Amino acid sequence: MQFKDYYQILGVARDEAADNIKKAFRKLARKYHPDISKEPDAEARMKEINEAYTVLSDPEKRAAYDQVGKGYQPGQDFRPPPDWDAGFEFSGEGYAPGDLHGAGDFSDFFAELFGRMGGQHGPFHAGHGAANLRGENHHAKVLLDIEDAYTSPSRQISLRVPNVDGSGRVRLTTRTLNVKIPKGVHEGQVIRLAGQGAPGFGNAPPGDLMLEVHFRPHGRFTADGRDLQLTLPVAPWEAALGSVIAVDLPQGPVKVRIPAGAQSGRQLRVRGKGLPDNPPGDLLLNIQVILPPADSPKAKQIYENMQSELAFDPRREGRD
Amino acid sequence: MSDDDIIIGTRLDESWLTLEQVASTCQVEADWLQRRIAEGLVPPPERMGGIWRLSGTMVARIRRTRQVERDFDAFPELAALVADLLEEMDDLRAQIRRLTPR
Numbered sequence: 001m002q003f004k005d006y007y008q009i010l011g012v013a014r015d016e017a018a019d020n021i022k023k024a025f026r027k028l029a030r031k032y033h034p035d036i037s038k039e040p041d042a043e044a045r046m047k048e049i050n051e052a053y054t055v056l057s058d059p060e061k062r063a064a065y066d067q068v069g070k071g072y073q074p075g076q077d078f079r080p081p082p083d084w085d086a087g088f089e090f091s092g093e094g095y096a097p098g099d100l101h102g103a104g105d106f107s108d109f110f111a112e113l114f115g116r117m118g119g120q121h122g123p124f125h126a127g128h129g130a131a132n133l134r135g136e137n138h139h140a141k142v143l144l145d146i147e148d149a150y151t152s153p154s155r156q157i158s159l160r161v162p163n164v165d166g167s168g169r170v171r172l173t174t175r176t177l178n179v180k181i182p183k184g185v186h187e188g189q190v191i192r193l194a195g196q197g198a199p200g201f202g203n204a205p206p207g208d209l210m211l212e213v214h215f216r217p218h219g220r221f222t223a224d225g226r227d228l229q230l231t232l233p234v235a236p237w238e239a240a241l242g243s244v245i246a247v248d249l250p251q252g253p254v255k256v257r258i259p260a261g262a263q264s265g266r267q268l269r270v271r272g273k274g275l276p277d278n279p280p281g282d283l284l285l286n287i288q289v290i291l292p293p294a295d296s297p298k299a300k301q302i303y304e305n306m307q308s309e310l311a312f313d314p315r316r317e318g319r320d
Numbered sequence: 321m322s323d324d325d326i327i328i329g330t331r332l333d334e335s336w337l338t339l340e341q342v343a344s345t346c347q348v349e350a351d352w353l354q355r356r357i358a359e360g361l362v363p364p365p366e367r368m369g370g371i372w373r374l375s376g377t378m379v380a381r382i383r384r385t386r387q388v389e390r391d392f393d394a395f396p397e398l399a400a401l402v403a404d405l406l407e408e409m410d411d412l413r414a415q416i417r418r419l420t421p422r
Contacts, residue, residue: 029391035384035406137344154326178326190332190345190376210345211329212376222418229418
C-alpha cells in the first residue's frame with residue numbers, strides 16, 4: 001500500500017493553520033467538483049481531495065496521521081505499525097453520515113489508517129450510546145442497457161466494499177453480487193438492495209446498497225426519463241402522403257401512423273410506448289426525411305418531373 | 321448469503337423508508353434533512369404517516385445541497401440555489417447528449 005501525502009494533495013504545508021487548510025480545500029473543491037469541472041480526472045481528484053480534507057480538518061485524525069506518517073514520502077510503500085493509534089482519542093464515528101462519504105469513497109490507505117470499526121481504541125468505535133447502530137448505506141453506480149428496463153434481467157455487479165477483519169481493521173475487498181434489476185428503471189433512478197450495505201452494530205440491521213442507474217449509449221434510442229426517443233428515417237412519399245410504418249422497439253414492433261405532410265425535424269409522440277412504468281412513458285419519434293439519390297436515369301427523370309410540374313420553392317416560406 | 325444468490329432490487333421511488341433511512345440514503349443527517357424540508361430548501365419526499373418515499377433525482381438534489389453547504393460553509397439558501405442550477409445543468413447536458421448524433 002502506498003503512502004498518501006494529504007498535505008501535498010491539498011497543496012498546503014505540514015504546519016498550515018486549520019483556516020488555510022479549509023481555504024485550500026474550497027479552492028480545489030471548486031476546481032474539481034465533478035458537476036462543473038472540465039478536468040478529465042475530476043471525480044478521482046475530488047475523492048482524493050475529500051479524503052485529504054476529512055483527515056486534515058479533524059484535529060484528532062490530523063494528529064494521528066502526522067504521527068504515523070512521519071518520514072514517509074508520497075507513493076512510498078506504507079504499513080502502519082501495530083497499535084499505532086493507541087493513545088489517540090477519536091470522537092468521530094468513521095464512515096458516519098456526517099462525513100458525507102461512504103467508505104467506498106476512500107482509499108485503501110485511509111481504510112488501513114482510520115478503518116478500525118468497533119475496535120477497542122480505534123477511531124471508528126461505535127461511539128457513546130451507539131451499541132445498536134444501523135449499518136451504513138453503500139452507494140454505487142450501475143451501467144445498464146435501455147433494453148434492461150423492459151426485461152428485468154439479472155446483472156452481476158462488482159463493488160469494492162469495506163470488510164472488518166478479525167483484528168477489527170477495515171479492508172476494502174471486491175464483492176460480486178447477482179442483482180435482479182426491477183422492471184421500468186430509468187436513468188437517474190436508484191435501485192435499493194435492502195440489507196446489502198454495511199453490517200449494523202450490535203443487534204441493529206445492516207444498511208442498504210443503493211445503485212444509481214445509468215444507461216449505456218445506444219445506437220438507436222435515447223431515454224429521457226421514462227420517454228424513449230429515436231430518429232425515424234422516412235421516404236419523401238411516406239412523409240408527403242402519410243403512411244403507417246412499423247418501428248422496432250425493445251418490446252417488439254409497433255405500427256405508427258405518419259401524418260400526411262410530415263417534415264424533417266418534426267417530432268411525433270406516441271403515448272404509452274416508451275419505457276415501462278406506471279404510467280408508461282411515451283415514444284418520441286424525430287422524423288427525418290431521406291431523399292432517394294438521383295443516381296439512375298429514372299430517378300433523375302422523376303426529380304426533373306417534380307421540378308417542372310410542382311411550383312415548389314422551399315426558400316419562399318417566410319418571405320411571403 | 322452466498323454471492324451466487326440473486327438479490328432482488330426494488331426501485332427507490334417505490335420503497336417506503338423511515339426518516340433515518342431517507343437521511344442515510346441521501347448521506348445527510350436526519351435533523352438537517354428535517355430542517356431543510358421545513359424551510360422549503362430541499363424537495364419534500366412523499367410522506368405517509370411516519371414513512372417517506374423519494375426519487376433518485378431528489379436524493380441527488382439533497383446530497384448536493386448538503387455537500388455545497390458543508391464544502392463551502394454556504395448559506396443554506398445559497399446551497400439550495402446552487403443545487404437548483406446544477407440540476408438545470410444536468411437537464412441541459414442530457415438534452416445535448418440526446419441531440420448529439422452518435
